[in-house]
Amino acid sequence: xxxxxxxxxxxxxxxxxxxxxxxxxxxxxxxxxxxxxxxxxxxxxxxxxxxxxxxxxxxxxxxxxxxxxxxxxxxxxxxxxxxxxxxxxxxxxxxxxxxxxxxxxxxxxxxxxxxxxxxxxxxxxxxxxxxxxxxxxxxxxxxxxxxxxxxxxxxxxxxxxxxxxxxxxxxxxxxxxxxxxxxxxxxxxxxxxxxxxxxxxxxxxxxxxxxxxxxxxxxxxxxxxxxxxxxxxxxxxxxxxxxxxxxxxxxxxxxxxxxxxxxxxxxxxxxxxxxxxxxxxxxxxxxxxxxxxxxxxxxxxxxxxxxxxxxxxxxxxxxxxxxxxxxxxxxxxxxxxxxxxxxxxxxxxxxxxxxxxxxxxxxxxxxxxxxxxxxxxxxxxxxxxxxxxxxxxxxxxxxxxxxxxxxxxxxxxxxxxxxxxxxxxxxxxxxxxxxxxxxxxxxxxxxxx
Amino acid sequence: xxxxxxxxxxxxxxxxxxxxxxxxxxxxxxxxxxxxxxxxxxxxxxxxxxxxxxxxxxxxxxxxxxxxxxxxxxxxxxxxxxxxxxxxxxxxxxxxxxxxxxxxxxxxxxxxxxxxxxxxxxxxxxxxxxxxxxxxxxxxxxxxxxxxxxxxxxxxxxxxxx
Numbered sequence: 001x002x003x004x005x006x007x008x009x010x011x012x013x014x015x016x017x018x019x020x021x022x023x024x025x026x027x028x029x030x031x032x033x034x035x036x037x038x039x040x041x042x043x044x045x046x047x048x049x050x051x052x053x054x055x056x057x058x059x060x061x062x063x064x065x066x067x068x069x070x071x072x073x074x075x076x077x078x079x080x081x082x083x084x085x086x087x088x089x090x091x092x093x094x095x096x097x098x099x100x101x102x103x104x105x106x107x108x109x110x111x112x113x114x115x116x117x118x119x120x121x122x123x124x125x126x127x128x129x130x131x132x133x134x135x136x137x138x139x140x141x142x143x144x145x146x147x148x149x150x151x152x153x154x155x156x157x158x159x160x161x162x163x164x165x166x167x168x169x170x171x172x173x174x175x176x177x178x179x180x181x182x183x184x185x186x187x188x189x190x191x192x193x194x195x196x197x198x199x200x201x202x203x204x205x206x207x208x209x210x211x212x213x214x215x216x217x218x219x220x221x222x223x224x225x226x227x228x229x230x231x232x233x234x235x236x237x238x239x240x241x242x243x244x245x246x247x248x249x250x251x252x253x254x255x256x257x258x259x260x261x262x263x264x265x266x267x268x269x270x271x272x273x274x275x276x277x278x279x280x281x282x283x284x285x286x287x288x289x290x291x292x293x294x295x296x297x298x299x300x301x302x303x304x305x306x307x308x309x310x311x312x313x314x315x316x317x318x319x320x321x322x323x324x325x326x327x328x329x330x331x332x333x334x335x336x337x338x339x340x341x342x343x344x345x346x347x348x349x350x351x352x353x354x355x356x357x358x359x360x361x362x363x364x365x366x367x368x369x370x371x372x373x374x375x376x377x378x379x380x381x382x383x384x385x386x387x388x389x390x391x392x393x394x395x396x397x398x399x400x401x402x403x404x405x406x407x408x409x410x411x412x413x414x415x416x417x418x419x420x421x422x423x424x425x426x427x428x429x430x431x432x433x434x435x436x437x438x439x440x441x442x443x444x445x446x447x448x449x
Numbered sequence: 450x451x452x453x454x455x456x457x458x459x460x461x462x463x464x465x466x467x468x469x470x471x472x473x474x475x476x477x478x479x480x481x482x483x484x485x486x487x488x489x490x491x492x493x494x495x496x497x498x499x500x501x502x503x504x505x506x507x508x509x510x511x512x513x514x515x516x517x518x519x520x521x522x523x524x525x526x527x528x529x530x531x532x533x534x535x536x537x538x539x540x541x542x543x544x545x546x547x548x549x550x551x552x553x554x555x556x557x558x559x560x561x562x563x564x565x566x567x568x569x570x571x572x573x574x575x576x577x578x579x580x581x582x583x584x585x586x587x588x589x590x591x592x593x594x595x596x597x598x599x600x601x602x603x604x605x606x607x608x609x610x611x
Binding site for chain 1: 451466467468469471472473474475478479500509510513514515516517520528531532534536537538561562563564565566567568569570571575577578579580604608609610
């Protein structure tokens with residue numbers, strides 16, 4: 001991207017405005033007083049689904065779950081005359097350090113429901129499923145309540161507002177499996193099966209839930225739609241840089257002074273996000289490294305090239321090979337042992353591997369075991385070499401970013417990103433970890449994976 | 450134990466929401482677990498009957514998901530996060546403290562879990578899937594004690610409202 005547009009360092013609250021500004025926005029009357037369902041009413045009055053598609057296309061909206069797929073193209077790919085078709089909202093937020101969807105789900109569920117209504121109307125869908133992570137007990141109550149209130153007030157149900165359009169929304173709770181955040185695994189889980197990803201093609205848009213055409217969208221994506229229709233697609237597209245239009249709700253955590261969710265316009269630099277927006281590191285300590293896009297992609301370190309990287313979906317991939325992923329940024333100070341963080345991530349992936357593909361089922365487990373001994377004072381001189389060779393079975397060309405994969409879904413190669421980051425940036429720490437005699441770090445984590 | 454008449458009615462209304470009854474396996478298992486405190490073999494057989502599949506199918510599905518407990522786990526499931534954000538701000542210390550304190554307590558089941566999506570207020574834990582954030586070990590124990598003594602009312606073991 002050669003875009004040199006200067007983005008002001010402040011939040012641009014569009015999707016998150018209501019949950020910040022309105023007390024108890026999850027209650028129908030409060031959300032309604034703030035304008036909830038107004039855009040939905042306008043959409044119904046106009047009854048122009050083609051215009052919705054045009055607006056979303058003009059907005060350049062890309063999926064906020066992590067894959068960044070253009071939403072309008074997904075809608076256009078729906079097979080024309082196949083019914084029934086379904087809408088599935090992915091609220092199975094389980095990526096380590098990602099907590100943006102939970103904020104929307106718990107604090108502003110009506111924004112989600114309104115977005116679902118608009119999207120269903122645009123795609124000619126009469127049945128939508130909102131799949132929430134099982135652990136979101138409160139979130140489930142809130143969304144169920146929101147759907148109930150919306151139905152009671154005539155925004156969801158049969159012949160909505162006399163328009164002839166009907167929509168039924170089912171809120172579905174998972175039961176604790178990170179892999180169900182992968183869209184085809186989520187569909188399997190929604191069908192009451194083990195959450196294992198399907199081989200693609202066919203894509204869900206052609207054959208999804210119950211083998212019918214299915215649009216799968218992230219919670220944040222659906223919640224953004226209302227605002228795009230309100231602002232107009234072209235106006236929304238003025239925000240951001242290049243093909244990264246609009247705003248992104250970033251979840252920032254770790255050794256940061258003011259952790260939390262920040263809705264930022266694409267185009268800010270990481271330096272501005274970490275040091276200006278979030279106030280820098282806790283106790284003003286020095287930055288060591290940060291994870292720019294959730295747990296699954298390569299890390300960045302404390303250097304000008306990385307800190308001056310612009311928060312832009314395409315630019316970061318082109319220049320540094322990593323991605324903005326799920327929108328989480330994790331920040332670590334100088335006291336952090338990167339080998340320990342890599343081990344904990346590997347432990348997560350080993351635990352969450354669904355077991356369908358052999359390279360992932362076996363590979364994640366072995367990567368975890370070796371990183372465990374490295375981070376607990378029992379590393380051997382050949383461990384890093386072994387780690388790299390094993391990683392190559394899951395993700396050939398280990399250091400390459402974005403990663404390659406020998407598995408159906410990207411879970412398997414995810415811990416390899418951490419291994420590659422160690423190899424690239426933390427040779428000293430790795431050498432120390434591989435030299436055995438190093439005193440063990442005091443971590444009181446019971447090992448059960 | 451089989452579904453109470455009330456829960457059976459709930460189960461049937463859940464099944465009716467889906468074009469295919471098989472989709473109701475997960476929600477029905479949540480209802481059963483909230484009722485019984487864990488997911489019994491009998492409950493899974495009953496779910497199989499209700500959705501029109503075999504008990505083996507339901508067991509196969511349910512064993513995939515970590516929230517379903519296949520043995521009694523007391524009244525309180527305490528889930529402590531130790532993933533990468535909680536890891537560096539005290540999650541493991543909370544886990545150790547609670548593990549030690551409730552080691553011999555049959556009512557409290559302490560488990561280590563993956564990211565709970567509460568990193569903004571880490572370290573975090575859930576008690577029967579109710580969030581408690583910004584913790585230190587003593588505070589976490591005090592919260593669990595409050596649930597034990599009835600000062601705080603817990604959700605069901607599967608996170609459902611009672």
